[in-house]
Amino acid sequence: MNGEALDKEMVITIDKNHTHMHNVARELMQSIVHQHVTDSLLMKYQKAQQEFIHNLDQYKEHLFSWRNLHDALTGLPLRHLLYREFPLVRAQCQRMNHHLYLLIIDIDHFKSINDTWGHNAGDDVLRNVALALKEATRKAERIYRFGGEEFIILLDAKNDRDAQTAAQRIQQYLQQHSFLVGDDKITVTATGGLAKVLETDTLHQTIGRADKAMYYGKNTGRNRCIMAMTDSEMLTIS
Secondary structure, eight states, X not given: OOHHHHHHHHHHHHHHHHHHHHHHHHHHHHHHHTTOOOHHHHHHHHHHHHHHHHHHHHHHHHHHHHXXXXXXXXXXXXXXXXHHHHHHHHHHHHXXXXXXXXXXXXXXXXXXXXXXXXXXXXXXXXXXXXXXHHHHSOTTOEEEEEETXXXXXXXXXXXXXXXXXXXXXXXXXXXXXEEEETTEEEEOOEEEEEEEOOTTOOHHHHHHHHHHHHHHHHHTXXXXXXXXXXXXXXXXXX
């Protein structure tokens, strides 16, 4: 179960137990008015109240945990949540007879941005890139801040061609948008590495292939997207 589904289920449970507690409270008040209070009714109300408070405490813990799994700078899920959600997204793709692909996006020349405009500007660029990636992706495409200037996107696609088209769309969308850094308007590009999640793959293995594809793109010119067909065969998408 992913975070949004768990959140919804917990809120529904809280609402259900809140209503139950009030119904029992109403029953208890009526029994007090008619002077027919019983130990069993008192225990029933106490149990309903404790269950409701327990639900609230659980939800509070869930919100704290959920906040810690998201990046404070960009608002994106962090790599810990990627590892948690990966099996669920993979299973969902399998149920739909689709394939899961993993795209690593790495900002080009990010160090030079920090060196030229400072780290505050670098943070602004990371926030803007995250926003652009959100705009470029579709509802079923999950984005994560993997670390530094790297982002990972899980793509649900019917075949390699559809996955390549999606990766190209995301990489080129970023290229077409400029950001304001201080008084300067700059264009930020990124290099992407795409890999299909094979049946026997772990997440670590898929990331490894996507990473090789991304570094191949860095070494052959940047601002492009490469798909790792195998550990050694690379296909230039854009």
